[in-house]
Amino acid sequence: MAQYRSAPGIRGNVTLLVLAEIGAMSLWFVSAAILPELTREVSLAPWRAGLLSTAVQIGFVLGALVLAVHGTSDRFDPRRVFAICALIAALSTLVLTVLPVGSLSQIVARAITGFCLAGVYPVGMKIAVGWTLRRRGLIVGILVGALTLGSAAPHGLALMGGTDWRVTVILAAGLSAVGAGLVLFMRLGPHHAIASAGFDASALMLAWRSRPVRLAFAGYLCHMWELYAFWAWIAAALAASFHLSGLADPEHAARLVAFFAIALGGAFCVPAGAMADRIGKARVAGGCMALSGAFAIATALSFGGPAWITAAVAILWGIAVIPDSAQFSALVADSAPSDRAGSLMTFQTALGFLLTAFTIQLSPILAQAFGWPIVLAAFGIGPLIGVEAMRRLAHLRRTSPDR
Template identity: 35%
Template sequence: MIFGEMKQNRWFALCVIGISVFFSLSLWFSASVITSQLKVIWNVTPLTEAWLSASIPTGFVIGAFISAYFGIADRFNVRKLFALSALLGALFNFLIIFSDQAIFGIALRILTGITLAGVYPPAIKLIAQWFPKQRGIATGIIIAALTLGTALPHLITILIPTTNNILVLAVSSMLSIIAAAMIFILLKDAPVSSKRTPFSMGMLVQVFRNKPVMLANYGYFGHMWELYAMWTWLPVFLTASFTKSSSEPWMGTLVSFLSIGVAGGIGCILGGIVADKIGRSNLTVIAMAISAFCAIGIGMVFGHLLWLTIVLALIWGMAVIADSAQFSVAVSEFAEVEYVGTALTFQMCIGFLITIVSINIIPMFQRWVGWEWVFVLLSIGPILGIVSMIKFKSFERDAKVKVRKTAQ
């Protein structure tokens, strides 16, 4: 009886969804953190090494577009869709253990990315169903869970008492299976169903004509140029930096988890709280300015001043994700209801396509300019994003004035 009442509680639902996102998103970087071993097993080239990380966002874009185009999350039970996707993702991720060629491993990673498009967006929809009002903090917690989950494989590599870190794949797959079971068994269907906001190619014209929506999109694109490339290559940078300074290599892995996962999770929640107080545009401008500064500055301490390297990594990890949710919220506030689904799908797909480019160019430029300067490339995204969000600010201000006049 008590458990049945708990299942009716939205905060219990938030807890189940958050833990499930945390566990299942460990699939995202589960192969990236063991690249050194996969290089030996698959005879990885620099090109295939980059695609090892870019394959997940590639699959995610494919999955998100297919799901949105056919309205899968609207036609099927979203809770069961989450559970099935997490289960399939665990299967594809686990099969990588038995792959002896890069092409098969990358194909499985793409399939894993497709399944993750059935995890994260449905999780946001579940939150919308359980929290029809005051969903800001709930959404922030889910994005924090996503952030912490993507960093979890770095911690797993430290905790596994073996030199065979390929077991990270097995552990992350098991966690995703647990996530599927939790969503399917512990979570009941939400008492309130969210309205359907379908994707439509024909509605893209309306999205392009909506200036504040496109300004928010441009800000998001700049944010995404930096985010996943930073998440992918900061651990490699830290390991190389600590090794150069004769420190223990595992320290780089630990700092990676703390900066991407812990600091990032805190940044998600604080970002949502601060955005409600100072405005979305102001929060995004501040966060992108800090992250751009860290992208430029962290290379200058490569191989020395380890304390400053750690401080910059933690600040960067917090700032780089603090504004993530605000771009989607901004689009949902300024897009008309009949094409908000199209606008959000467009934003997500283009954003993740951009990450594929930035993830792949970092290793190429690193060979030319070294770790000392390569992250300067990532600062271009937030700098351009700042320009867009400063322009967006006038629309945000006008909207607030209009709301005040209506209230009077």
Template identity: 45%
Template sequence: MTRKWRNVALLTLCEVLAMTLWFSGSAIIPGLRAEMVLSDAQAAAMASAVSFGFVAGTLVSAVLTLADRVHPQRLFMISALAAAGANLATFAIDPAGPWMPVLRFVVGACMAGIYPVGMIMMSSWTAKDRGLLVGILVAALTLGSGAPHLIDIFGGLDWRFTIAASSALAAAGGLLVLLFEHGRPFNRAARFKPAQMLQAWTDPSLRYASFGYFGHMVELYAVWAWIALFLASSLSLRPDGDGTGELAKLLAFTMIGSGAAGSILGGLLADRIGRTRLTMACMTVSGFCCLVAGFVYGMPVWVLVLLCVVWGISIIADSAQFSASVIELAPPDYAGTMVTTQTCIGFTLTVGTIHAVPWFVDLFGWEGAFVPLAAGPFLGVLAMAKLRALPQSRLLAHGRR
């Protein structure tokens, strides 16, 4: 294995380990409900607080230019250890009380020192394979995000085991990242320039690339946060309800985890067929899955597996390509500002959609809960089609658009 791919593999492993914290709160909801009263509003707050914390953490990191002040490996390590500590602090509070969303917010804020910083580190090895390497990093995020559901199965659906294991894994990732070597010398990240955030709206190409990402985000984290409960409710309709909890967790991991392969495949394809074509195809498929999920509700397990795999791959395979598009379209001196703007607004949208799903369940049942989310990817397809029609789109993927 070459030096490049050793370091890519190491960083990928560290991202997987650290990102297990993101959905550790969502994964333990069924276990908490078995022991205590936990309303849908409290469950939604646990899930959305991570996204809200990530937005706040990203903004603070950008404004304070932490990537300029702290070496990436150290920032990654400090963030992973702090997030692991906040996750472990769950044992010191009432998980159904008001402090739980606060701790989840802290975990999300610390993620701002892991995922975006990992992107900076990975970019030191990119040449003409930016789509692939960024896709690998998103695959790590995806696999790590789904891991708590698998951990929960191994722990017998004991929420305490899931919290302890995910914290230990994240701490290990934070320490291992110190072994990472940069492909190119460490360059300071572009300084965050709030005044230039307006460029994201006045430049048509950047605006459409961002709108495509926003449509993608409307669906992504809401589905990831609630898919395990959707599956558990669907499986409970079987005549034989034994093992419903474990099977739902396994299917949820299958869905999110299959997205890891989708992210890598998406990166490979985007470098070859173009970013707009890849993102439009993925959002079309994932939006269609939002519409058909209700028809699959209550059907045999093999049908649910098929939905999970197709939806899991399509919902995330395009994610990295929106950031790659903005990097390629924006002037180099404020690409960092554009990516920060795109990411912060995108994750802010997830707070609303995560809270909206329980309301949709009350209105339409699980059969129709995901249908309204389809508006996001379908509008995203329209935005990327408009981007593809612009002459600036030839800047994408070395002219492949």
């Protein structure tokens, strides 16, 4: 932690950033958290329900590419970019309360939210890494933990909102507005980069030509295969399982378990980041994916059985599913030329979130056709394949440390 002590104000400023990140990212899975109430109010087909979450992913991809090509966070104060995007995202979420449930206008509003969140999460990362050089694995882990806690927040807010889904939406929008205000009170770090080469399309061929970058991309895509689908649909899957188990209030129990599963995963991002700085990013990422894939299959096998077993395994899955996330971008940054790393990380993120749009949209449709156990087991395929990519990358970095 020496790097923390050498940068005056890092704790207070990063704390403000973390709180702002949690507030703004609480908007991401609002539609998934309130889905039971929405479907009771208006009968939603599985594909329509999926679109309310998929639209956020598509919006995020478009926003990330537009902001990267424009170089927005390099041209302007990133704190203001973060604040404006968080505030617009809050407003686009708030309008859900007055739009027809499941309508095209609600789907467009969710896409606008996703577009604006591209000015929150990646920009927050840029602000965070300006505070340290040597402990970036740790500090990126802290920000991913904040992202995860924010993603868990809608399930907690839904418990507070009760049967009125509009209360949940208003609370989430309020948290994002508070986050927009908090980020304006922090300072930029001593290593903040005020200039960047921006998005370089010619760099994208390195994603295939460079073996270390290619393996880092492969691991990230295998990770994203399950991550956002898990976050979006674990509450719905648990509710179905708990109903078969005979629980009196399966939806309430599912939300509670989903909240803890996602939130505890965020808490483990910090020690995982510190461990990655010590023993290697590829080793930590591979270990997390092995556990995550195993718990995905275990959750599928426990489906409909004793509720406490399914809940326990799902929480363990939630703990394992996210701590590796920060390390894939760091692996690209380590393996790519410094003037190409930003473009490659943008491309990596865009590919990953496009994949999540596919898995999120298909999950409820496949669940209706084949059942949630099949879908949950399929979630585990990605990380188990990713283990091999990380094994090869760890071996490559060990035998050729300059690559």
